[in-house]
Amino acid sequence: MSEILIKNASVCDPTQGINCEAMDICIRDGKIVDSVSGNAKVIDAEGKLTMAGGFDGHTHSAGKINVGRFMNPNDARKNLVPGLSGQVARTEKTRAQVGYNTPNTYAIGYRYAKLGYTTICEAAIPLLAARHTHEEFKEIPILDKMGLSLFGSNWQVMEYIRDKEPEKLAAYIAWGLKASRGYGVKIVNPGGGEAWGWGRNVSGLYDPVPNFDVTPAEILMGLAEANERLQLPHSVHVHCNNLGKPGNYATTIETMKLFENVKPSRDRQALHVTHVQFNAYAGTSWRDFETGAPMVADYVNGADHLTFDLGQVIFGPAVTMTADGPVEYANARMLHEKWSNQDIELEDASGVVPLFYSPKSFVNAVQWAIGLELALLVKDPWKIMFTTDSPNGGSFVNYPEAFTYLMSAKRREEVISGFSKMALDRMVLPGIDRELDFYELAVMTRSAQSKMYSMPEKGNLKVGSDADIAIYDLLPGQVDPSTEYAKVKKAFSGAAYTLKGGEIVVKDGEIEATPKGKTYWVNAKVPESIDAAMQKDIDLKFRKYYTVSKANYMVEDSYIQKPVEIDTEGVF
Amino acid sequence: MQVVKLSLKKANKIPIEADNVNPDNFAGKPAEEIRAFLVWYGNGQCPLGDLFNVEVEGSDSAENTKIVFEGDVSRVKRIGQNMSAGEIEINGNVDMHCGSNMKGGKIVINGNADSWLGCEMTGGEIILNGNASYYVGAGYRGEACGMRGGKITVNGNTKDYLGEHMCGGEILVKGDVGLLPAISNNGGKIVIEGNATIPASEMKNGTVIIKGEVSDLLPSYKEEGTEEVEGVTYRKFMGDVNVGGKGILLIR
Numbered sequence: 149m150s151e152i153l154i155k156n157a158s159v160c161d162p163t164q165g166i167n168c169e170a171m172d173i174c175i176r177d178g179k180i181v182d183s184v185s186g187n188a189k190v191i192d193a194e195g196k197l198t199m200a201g202g203f204d205g206h207t208h209s210a211g212k213i214n215v216g217r218f219m220n221p222n223d224a225r226k227n228l229v230p231g232l233s234g235q236v237a238r239t240e241k242t243r244a245q246v247g248y249n250t251p252n253t254y255a256i257g258y259r260y261a262k263l264g265y266t267t268i269c270e271a272a273i274p275l276l277a278a279r280h281t282h283e284e285f286k287e288i289p290i291l292d293k294m295g296l297s298l299f300g301s302n303w304q305v306m307e308y309i310r311d312k313e314p315e316k317l318a319a320y321i322a323w324g325l326k327a328s329r330g331y332g333v334k335i336v337n338p339g340g341g342e343a344w345g346w347g348r349n350v351s352g353l354y355d356p357v358p359n360f361d362v363t364p365a366e367i368l369m370g371l372a373e374a375n376e377r378l379q380l381p382h383s384v385h386v387h388c389n390n391l392g393k394p395g396n397y398a399t400t401i402e403t404m405k406l407f408e409n410v411k412p413s414r415d416r417q418a419l420h421v422t423h424v425q426f427n428a429y430a431g432t433s434w435r436d437f438e439t440g441a442p443m444v445a446d447y448v449n450g451a452d453h454l455t456f457d458l459g460q461v462i463f464g465p466a467v468t469m470t471a472d473g474p475v476e477y478a479n480a481r482m483l484h485e486k487w488s489n490q491d492i493e494l495e496d497a498s499g500v501v502p503l504f505y506s507p508k509s510f511v512n513a514v515q516w517a518i519g520l521e522l523a524l525l526v527k528d529p530w531k532i533m534f535t536t537d538s539p540n541g542g543s544f545v546n547y548p549e550a551f552t553y554l555m556s557a558k559r560r561e562e563v564i565s566g567f568s569k570m571a572l573d574r575m576v577l578p579g580i581d582r583e584l585d586f587y588e589l590a591v592m593t594r595s596a597q598s599k600m601y602s603m604p605e606k607g608n609l610k611v612g613s614d615a616d617i618a619i620y621d622l623l624p625g626q627v628d629p630s631t632e633y634a635k636v637k638k639a640f641s642g643a644a645y646t647l648k649g650g651e652i653v654v655k656d657g658e659i660e661a662t663p664k665g666k667t668y669w670v671n672a673k674v675p676e677s678i679d680a681a682m683q684k685d686i687d688l689k690f691r692k693y694y695t696v697s698k699a700n701y702m703v704e705d706s707y708i709q710k711p712v713e714i715d716t717e718g719v720f
Numbered sequence: 721m722q723v724v725k726l727s728l729k730k731a732n733k734i735p736i737e738a739d740n741v742n743p744d745n746f747a748g749k750p751a752e753e754i755r756a757f758l759v760w761y762g763n764g765q766c767p768l769g770d771l772f773n774v775e776v777e778g779s780d781s782a783e784n785t786k787i788v789f790e791g792d793v794s795r796v797k798r799i800g801q802n803m804s805a806g807e808i809e810i811n812g813n814v815d816m817h818c819g820s821n822m823k824g825g826k827i828v829i830n831g832n833a834d835s836w837l838g839c840e841m842t843g844g845e846i847i848l849n850g851n852a853s854y855y856v857g858a859g860y861r862g863e864a865c866g867m868r869g870g871k872i873t874v875n876g877n878t879k880d881y882l883g884e885h886m887c888g889g890e891i892l893v894k895g896d897v898g899l900l901p902a903i904s905n906n907g908g909k910i911v912i913e914g915n916a917t918i919p920a921s922e923m924k925n926g927t928v929i930i931k932g933e934v935s936d937l938l939p940s941y942k943e944e945g946t947e948e949v950e951g952v953t954y955r956k957f958m959g960d961v962n963v964g965g966k967g968i969l970l971i972r
Contacts, residue, residue, distance in 0.1 A: 219862065220862050221861040221862040222860050222861060222862035223862070
């Protein structure tokens, strides 16, 4: 029995409505409890900012990131954020680390922990490549992990939607989650991945997918229905059509509107729209490109059924990686960059392209502003999850830098002062003076996630929750984030303490211990008769089309480290 | 003037990484201090004095410091890395990455050089009185830019990928070069007095002059008349059109 008592912490826990109040936190056997014995190890937090462990709900940290590593051996030596990037020799406690945007697996675990993050959600697992994702998960230390499985351009999904077989569709989703040991349903450019197989794309919600006679709107609604039928803990997680194209904010709002009538089966949103920064562009071409954030924020402010994450841009090198194959082709052609393209057989496409966000480019400057505009114009922080879509908008090691943008208008002005007039004309950010406080930041980085992913034991400091805790070397009353942003950045860059499951993993910004994290996956129950009928259909798919057999396709238990199975009951 | 003479005590089979052996580090230092410099030898570090005989004459600034390697150092890597002034003379063969990331000064090699000679250099001069291996003046794996400035003169032949991803500076090769010289170039000037095979593929910018024979010239160049350089008339090609390049390739 191990006990820890965190004394005199300045606790910020939005789930309980606690806003920087002096409190003690008691921990026993990895959980937060009411009280501990006198033998408990004491951590004196002396008024330091204390939050639940951070939760990155959308990051590319296992799977496709490996293609990024192949393509960017030069990334291994980049050290743009000292202490959180570059080459670090192994120590007694840690393995060797390299990289910035595409660090090695160990570095991902250590660096997230240093930022005070304890849970990550891999944003895209192709079912076919799920084993690889889990092999990487195994080698990411400290963090709890889960992943979202890709269903948006899947043949079987589209056939069931076309043939109006919602029950079999739900059974297939349940099987797909089991096959890939995934946590939720990810939809990337619905239909676009299949169209890309023919060198094409879908142009919007009502453009039929070649050879399948279904539209992206039907795919979205079909999957949402199945998602709610299975009572999955997370809503559908949607990367909208037309990502990265000027004028796409209209598609984004249209997609959001589609979901107004979807009734969530649990106490959470009906739709999560991801990296909205890339989907909030106005204008008709790159010449008259401008921010569409005010329109999107306006809609979100009046809607209650959805949440979103930012996909904030960080200036400097980034690596875009997505299942949205046509977008990556466009990127590579436009930027004359390296391009990797992959066909995921019956399931999706994917691509990887490295790029560089420059404050001198007006397009990049406006992209940078759009992320912040979304965060600041949407009034309710509970609808927002902070992400950079790492490493698409920039590496997660820049989170502390990005927090200063959110918390300080002065810091934003500093950056904005380097922009061209053309860029300033295309954004609304200079007119926004809102500054987030620690409470709102805690909502966006941990507490909102807890609700979005139906994980009551994460993202909060309630009694009974997991003892994943970050203590930052920052005295909330005495530091004014709007002027002393350098202090804020420094504190968030290396937690004074990070506790994972009641174990001290980071102390004074250095790794103390590297326990293995858990892997969450969802097992949705489906009536046997429906499952059997569905299995017949996929058996045919494996016989006729797949390059692997079904037996070799499933992710087996041996691939999963410390599995946590979340059971749900499908309604049929 | 300060002269530092280094000679291997014993020929080494396991490579030595002499990445801190340059005039900037040695200037003004007595022999004992130079002997104490730690270099990587295999997977461990050891003092330079354990591997080399070190003799020092005089004491001066980096500009007036000369390092002389006596004898073969064909298993000593990264000599002159990051140097910004002074001179290094190598009287023998040298291993990979000699003069990499060099900013200034001069390296003279009286022998052959292994791969990555002068990779990513931004200034200074390298004179090689022998043959070079692969990737002379090239870039780190995956990087978009290799050599950016300075000059490399090879008074012998080189192997493949000469000046890969070069963005500036000048390379002169008196002998023949291997496959794909000037691949993906984006600036700078390469003069090859001997023969070359498949030159300047995917070149975006820069100038390549080949005085000898060219084998397998890619079809992705536009011929645009002739140009005279130093009294010699060359056929002028622009390309590589596959990448919208505006590089100039002059061949006979």
